[in-house]
Amino acid sequence: MTDSIFYLIPLFGVVALVYTFWRSGWVAKQNPGTPEMERISKNIAIGAMAFLKAEYKVLGIFVVCVAGLLAFAGAKSPGSDPLVAVSFIVGALCSAAAGFIGMRVATQANVRTTQGARTSLGEGLKIAFAGGSVMGLGVVGLGVLGLGTLLLIFSKTIGTDAASIQKVMTIITGFSFGASSIALFARVGGGIYTKAADVGADLVGKVEAGIPEDHPLNPATIADNVGDNVGDVAGMGADLFESYVGSIIGTMVLGTVFVALPEFADSFNGLGAVLLPLTIAGLGIVASIIGAFLVRVKEGGSPHRALNTGEIAAGVILLGGTLILVQTMLPEKWTVGETVYTPMKVFGAIFLGLASGIAIGYITEHYTGTGTKPVIGIVRQSVTGSATNIIAGLGVGMLSTALPIVVLAIAILGSYHLAGLYGIAIAAVGMLANTGVQLAVDAYGPISDNAGGIAEMSELPKEVRQRTDKLDAVGNTTAAIGKGFAIGSAALTALALFAAFKTTYEATHEGARLTIEVTDPKVVAALFLGGMLPFLFSAFSMEAVGRAAMSMIEEVRRQFREIPGLKAGLDAMNRNDGKEIADWPEADRKAFQEAHGQAEYDTCVAISTRAAIREMVKPGLLAVAAPVLVGFFGGAEMLGGLLAGVTVTGVLMALFQSNAGGAWDNAKKMIEEGYEVNGEKLVKGSDAHKAAVVGDTVGDPFKDTSGPSLNILLKLMSVVALVIAGLLG
């Protein structure tokens, strides 16, 4: 029994990957539409892959260097092991593969979704969701397969008694480190790419030349669409991969505390609590696949309900299965110190994690969703100009941190009360176990968005774009809840990793007791330094977006100026503003047609790629270097203070920035949809709309670059601390 579970776990991963290959084969077989559509989508795919290649080349160097250091330090120190380097490389490879799989299917699914949407909403949904589910199950499959295989190999070679499993887990933390560092670079790089392209396409294209951002005459348009793929798809995939893996590993490490307990003798030779999170993840794969099968919409049916059905079914299966798992895998009752644990208490912690994730999601929705009171407030303040719009948005962002933090505090206290530190950790696993289907819905959004871009670029009838917009909008609430899970689980996982750091430090330093006391000035100084890092990190990424966008703006302006055919086409367009193309003078029509394909999309793609790669290095290195430097020069207490500081302000700044960005975005949308203020209907192009566009542009790097990167930052720093715990003096 004990043995078979070691082989069973990787099998779940294989199942997920088989599903992934089957569905991606299906997507590839769908109709890619007209030759024009195919050409555009090929351009996007080439750009996206070029970016991935450039990115992975840089990351390859990083991985090799860090692996070398880990192997060297591991060989030198009794508290570590050179094999950490192997786990690190495997983690990095799996993370890169997750990004690659997601990106490949997304760049195929987008144009096929466009084609599907030409027939019906349901057809579009089917393809977009299939693309998303490939991504979702690819991520969880790689996670479970990678982790499960490492666990199998190392436990077979090293052993499964208390001391050996401690060592095995120390080695396996390298997997999480690999995943997190790739994720951080991917998120930051992708975020810079997409926002540079977006701002460039917007500011010069829309504002200066007066053409929509997805118009074929806009040189930045391909880069913009590539950006959606590298930022929202590959970046998000790597991000969720690391969350998923981090929460599982954190829980496993904390589970090793129970291995030697007599109560655990019958529970997989003491490993019940260590194996539980991985087994729940395996169960989540099954639940996600079943859920994905249930997402189907009949002609005239509601796509919203279809997605909900899939999510809820997966959730119910997971909860029911977990209820059985905790009772099968854990002893009836066990005690450490004064804490009495039972399977139902562990289940309670998981449930609390899930419930608080959903609560944070709904709160997020309340502060950022269309038609809610805070967003209406921003709309009203847009009437008096950009300044009041910005003040209102910043206010909403700051205000929106309060309730999620209260929920989080309750989750921390509650899950600790139920099942100690293990409870906090497994609450995060509960939130993320259904990442498969959750990510399918998340990734479906940018695929639909891209499909809309292709519809516009290939000048398909308007209703196609309207359908893809509807598809995109359908996933919004689910996506908001996904965000709640991301933030909630990040905080809990960071705490779990933090606790694991302490446990590991004490285990590897004989007789040491690590006390990180808030009134100790060393800890206070470190709290300040740690708290400052999310600000510094955000500043770096915002500045990077600013610089990259500037290069893009200059390039687009250059093309408009120096390519005569393009300029002629643009002039023709502006001369006939608002008229149907059929009514244009013959000469203008000709100039306009000839302008197509004259824009040099490639140079814009190259600029975004170069800028993103260059700019991702500084914030990425900061995140890895800070805990190492503080740990080695300041000691374990200071490192603990640093982690606490970065976790607290990291979560706060992530909430603040993501929610302010989301609220500005939807305030703009509400104005575009004609919301009434003081009896006056607001419209596109009005002063209020212009103010809202300013807010949205400010919010873009907030919500798509710095905000989501912070989630990874705080986990990455905790995992670095965990990995180096055995090496500290």
Place this chain on the structure above:
Amino acid sequence: MTDSIFYLIPLFGVVALVYTFWRSGWVAKQNPGTPEMERISKNIAIGAMAFLKAEYKVLGIFVVCVAGLLAFAGAKSPGSDPLVAVSFIVGALCSAAAGFIGMRVATQANVRTTQGARTSLGEGLKIAFAGGSVMGLGVVGLGVLGLGTLLLIFSKTIGTDAASIQKVMTIITGFSFGASSIALFARVGGGIYTKAADVGADLVGKVEAGIPEDHPLNPATIADNVGDNVGDVAGMGADLFESYVGSIIGTMVLGTVFVALPEFADSFNGLGAVLLPLTIAGLGIVASIIGAFLVRVKEGGSPHRALNTGEIAAGVILLGGTLILVQTMLPEKWTVGETVYTPMKVFGAIFLGLASGIAIGYITEHYTGTGTKPVIGIVRQSVTGSATNIIAGLGVGMLSTALPIVVLAIAILGSYHLAGLYGIAIAAVGMLANTGVQLAVDAYGPISDNAGGIAEMSELPKEVRQRTDKLDAVGNTTAAIGKGFAIGSAALTALALFAAFKTTYEATHEGARLTIEVTDPKVVAALFLGGMLPFLFSAFSMEAVGRAAMSMIEEVRRQFREIPGLKAGLDAMNRNDGKEIADWPEADRKAFQEAHGQAEYDTCVAISTRAAIREMVKPGLLAVAAPVLVGFFGGAEMLGGLLAGVTVTGVLMALFQSNAGGAWDNAKKMIEEGYEVNGEKLVKGSDAHKAAVVGDTVGDPFKDTSGPSLNILLKLMSVVALVIAGLLG
């Protein structure tokens, strides 16, 4: 000897107050200028006093209620004393008096500075600085007199042995609580007042009606100038009063640890370390008065150098005197645990405090000053519009947190290394001991600013305004260093109060040892909650400014619409835009003249007053209630976590908001002064300028309302914790 020092300390306070009365009498005797100037200044003074009256009425209720609670709880609990209520009331009264004195002299000095500036720069400087020095020495005089008298009375009645002095200090902490709570309300109320009036005067006056904000036809103009007084003068006075008092009391409490040591037997019967901070403050008064005498500028001399001379002289006297004091008042060497203390180490901590304050000031100047690289960056980004201006400003604000935090961390570690927790506390005293002359320079800024407003409103020749502008600008670097002191000392004082909280808790709970461990989930949850409060607090104050500004905008619009004479005058003005008044048509000139005095300034003043009073309650109560609730329901550990959280994010958010606001402000000024970008000279009214105005408006509540309030927030919460430490279960 021991006895005489108890009487000597309050005497220093008396000396400062005598100086205050003498200088304010001198200011009152200066020429208030033309009847028109006198009328305007009287209006401002009346508005300011009306606000103070309304504010103090509300605060009176608050003080009575809290005093009642303190007396009740003190009588019930062995760890406290009902006399805390008395200290609380005295602290509140002194704080209110400091605000009152500052405001009264400022509203007299402003018009006299205008009149002085009609003759020469030096004449203006003399009066403005005299006004500032009344404020500065009033604040320190009240602080030293109030604290010294309480200490004298309570130590005489209760005793000076170790146990008694502990009790005396517990009672005296009430003084700090009183000062801090009044300061918070005054800062928030004043901040809301000034920004509501400012935004109202700007947006409707300048943008919609096309008249300068200080123009007599602008109904919000008096409110705007009142706002400068209640926000920048009274608010800042109460703010510095509480910083000053908080740092002294925090150090005194930590000094009680040494009272029973044998080494201290010859050092004022054990009280050397307790009395040292108050004595240094007394020395600071003497240094400040001498420094103030040295600020004089001859015809053609540099006012910048005059201010510097005063500051530097005071600094040298203080340092030299302190060097003597530590050696006279402290034993040669003493030991607690493993820490060996010497007078020179204590002096080292003071010096380190001073040096880090200056360093933070220069760093602040680097990120926010005119012509620095970060500000030029914002100017360049203004060319592409409001969105890029805002992104750049937010980026600079976030980036600007990094170095000050590093300096702060060094100061914390260094002063602790030198002289333990006492070292951290006395480092803050070192920064603030020269508050007298420092505040004189700080307050001189808004007085000159107001003088400029009066020059414009009374339509004096342009060179008068130019002179007052120059006066205002001269104090900028000094003011930046003052800001560095404010933030640095706030952080150190909060830590000192935090440590005092722990000491007091352990002293009042027999055998208790308070361990606030970062990995304890209760502490983590509290860290999150505490970290969130500065965000919530900032959101409250930003929203309050937004709402108050809206009412102001509506009122100004109403007056322009409903008062025919005013409207006629405006129309006449706009018809003759850019022409000298002598060249206007007769009818227009007449309409314009008749419009004067038609604006109903009073209603605008009343609106600002009402809004500020109403809106200050929520954030103020939040700050007082949060530690009380967490302390009583969550226990001392959670309260400790809360304090750590609020201190870390409070300092960060204060730096971020103040510096972003300052940078936006100066970016706008650089554009107005014609900075060149890409060979093109930027001008007032250009698109870049409009973008910069948006940034400046966003920055206003950042730097003048929420930013500076946070400094008080974190100290107030620490002092509340300290006061209730003996009451906790």
